[in-house]
Amino acid sequence: MYKCSEARMEDKIKTFSKFGDAGHGGITRYSLSPEAIAARNEFVKRMTAIGAEIVTDDLANMYATIPGSDPDAKRIVMGSHVDSVKNGGNYDGILGVMSAMEVLETVVEQNIPHKHPLTAMIWTNEEGSLYPPAMMCSGVVCYDYLPEDIRVKFKKEDMLNSKSILDHTSTFGQALEKSGFKGDEKNRLSPEKYKCMFETHIEQGPILEDNGCDIGVVDCVLGMFNYRVRFYGQTVHAGTFPMPKRRDAFFAASKALCYLHEEIDKLGVPDLVYTTGEVVCHPCVHTCVPDYFDFSIDARHENPDILKKVLDIVLSCADKEWAGCRCEVSKAWNRDTVYWDKKLVSYVKKSAEELGIKHMYIHSGAGHDAQFAAYMLPTTMIFVQSKDGLSHCEPEFSSVTHCTEGATVMLNAVLMADMDE
Numbered sequence: 001m002y003k004c005s006e007a008r009m010e011d012k013i014k015t016f017s018k019f020g021d022a023g024h025g026g027i028t029r030y031s032l033s034p035e036a037i038a039a040r041n042e043f044v045k046r047m048t049a050i051g052a053e054i055v056t057d058d059l060a061n062m063y064a065t066i067p068g069s070d071p072d073a074k075r076i077v078m079g080s081h082v083d084s085v086k087n088g089g090n091y092d093g094i095l096g097v098m099s100a101m102e103v104l105e106t107v108v109e110q111n112i113p114h115k116h117p118l119t120a121m122i123w124t125n126e127e128g129s130l131y132p133p134a135m136m137c138s139g140v141v142c143y144d145y146l147p148e149d150i151r152v153k154f155k156k157e158d159m160l161n162s163k164s165i166l167d168h169t170s171t172f173g174q175a176l177e178k179s180g181f182k183g184d185e186k187n188r189l190s191p192e193k194y195k196c197m198f199e200t201h202i203e204q205g206p207i208l209e210d211n212g213c214d215i216g217v218v219d220c221v222l223g224m225f226n227y228r229v230r231f232y233g234q235t236v237h238a239g240t241f242p243m244p245k246r247r248d249a250f251f252a253a254s255k256a257l258c259y260l261h262e263e264i265d266k267l268g269v270p271d272l273v274y275t276t277g278e279v280v281c282h283p284c285v286h287t288c289v290p291d292y293f294d295f296s297i298d299a300r301h302e303n304p305d306i307l308k309k310v311l312d313i314v315l316s317c318a319d320k321e322w323a324g325c326r327c328e329v330s331k332a333w334n335r336d337t338v339y340w341d342k343k344l345v346s347y348v349k350k351s352a353e354e355l356g357i358k359h360m361y362i363h364s365g366a367g368h369d370a371q372f373a374a375y376m377l378p379t380t381m382i383f384v385q386s387k388d389g390l391s392h393c394e395p396e397f398s399s400v401t402h403c404t405e406g407a408t409v410m411l412n413a414v415l416m417a418d419m420d421e
Ligand SMILES: [Zn+2]
Pocket: 081, 092, 093, 126, 201
């Protein structure tokens, strides 16, 4: 078994944490921003130093490749993203890129024999925090392979027209042109040129830590649905209209939300998660009774039968009257559970086992670029323990030892995939 370097990983963590440093322990690094471009330049510097050949595709996804012993063999790719959410941490996404670099650096330094070319990759705009949606560029690259109702959200021309959430006028396409990283469509990830894909990522939850494990052998990305629940009442003056005659849409929604929690909890499914995270209130003025309120409900579980039961409860809201208000329920979108390639999962497991690293099977509750790649290529993920389960925030932390273990597990799993044909 081969091992990656903790010192080199620590140096990368420290270096990349400077690009977009917000001054209080985390980063804001929107895709294609000057900070993200500095991170890309650092990637180029480090990959050039080991003799990798670097290309970009038409969406500025970056690929740094070192040759294997067989020039005709398909490439094995590892990667993730360098962009972050606003006031995010120093590990989400970038750890997968640093681990991919670390694997290539270790292979070159230790002269590890391998047949397939090995590629470290950066996906552009995974978070979609400045130009929505999330997972934009993997959505475009994997477009032809995605299920119909996912793919409609990722038409390339729509993505190029995605507007900045800050100025509402500049587009992702303009940022792409300006970045200097726009390359050729023929360089895209494809099943013709690539054999399989690995993505190392922080867990973003507390399960590994709670179970005393350093590494997660990820077996799937959870299926989920996202619905909107809308309430229609009547706006009246807050000072003049008697309580019993009101049709308050906000009050109606709050009753329905409590009902949803009570009914869904009665199902007694311990690993089910569901969230209301986005609301709209109209007119949202303190002197007006709201005539309209709408909330999101996002539910995630591996088993489609469980999700169906939850959905039936959500849909039942529309059959009831809530504080005199009419209720409508509609689908935003959903996805089935995406299972990783069984053989690759077994390599990750075997690699952790043989290295004596404490590990467990785990599901991914969050979405990642790898899940779109999985429709196109054999793909899998490796999770690294997140301290206190925190992510998408500045205190997000994974130790240098855990980060290096993630890279080491990936390195040895990649070498197993390298040998399997
Ligand atoms: Zn991420």
